[in-house]
Amino acid sequence: MAGAEAPSHASPEPLRAQMLAGAGQAMPVVAGVVVFGTVWGALAVQAGLSPLEVVLMSGLVFSGAAQFVAIELWSSPVAVGTIAFAALLVGLRHVLMSASIEPVMRGIPPRRAYAALFFMVDEAWAMSLRRAGQGRFTIAYYAGLSGTLYLSWLTTTFAGALLGGLVADPARYGFDVVFTAIFVVLIVGLWTGRRDLPSWAASALAAVACHQWLPGNWYIFLGGAAGMLTAVLLWSEKSQSDEVREAARAD
């Protein structure tokens, strides 16, 4: 992926240095991936995946949130449609992320950008935008950054899968609640201010109600849809300009 010809806005640094810079900035994230990946690999094996299926999913999906949701829905036989649909819903944030990274990737041939976007996880996306803000984003930097994250996700989830059988009854040690804990931490990371409250409250209410009265996993989709609808209904030109002001202050 570290292309031979550099994009037009490339910094004068050599390719190797750009890749190493990306890999270096990935290191703090890798520390988190070690925990996250090992826990996921262990839970995936307990949910019924083989270690080979664990590596395959990590390699083809490469999304912590989608993979945690998948093993929560994992059953025997596996509900292919439900799991794919859940991955689509959980991945909806990527739509916004890849829309916002498009200006950064204008100097890169589209075919290469489509390949690069396969590896776009939250952290790589955020760091790339920051790097672009400094005028130093290149595809080589991105390759070093996301390549490091990809390899660490593959190796740690596989390690977790091999170690996973060691914990026989997760509920006895409270391990079953780590799902909830991980999602709570991810949610807090998404918090942008009080304006999130109405949509989040609608989502929680709808999810609890649907979980109570509807079969299966409809509560996930209907809860999410309730939150999205609330945001759509509450949107106004004024809230839009507030957002612009907030963004300007953050800069």
Place this chain on the structure above:
Amino acid sequence: MRIDPTALAAIVAMGVATYLTRIAGYWLARHFTLSGRVQAGLEAVPGAILIALIAPAAFATGVAESAAAGVALLVAVLRWPMLVALIASAAVAAGVRAVI
């Protein structure tokens, strides 16, 4: 090591679905301009989905689950590492279950 055909199908379908979300915004931004209202709705989706996922466990399952979620929330708000949130939640859930 084994690979179950149905599991393989699920994994490939997940991979395709996730990849489509990763390129959709790039493709849209290259070709269209999204209205503010649509953008606001899309922006709310990740939080709304994650909340919907945990709400039944956090609010309507049991004391141990609610306590674990509360501890995770506290750790996350304090910006302590994810590992601390996982260990603290598991410990609190195990503790509450041992007492009740």
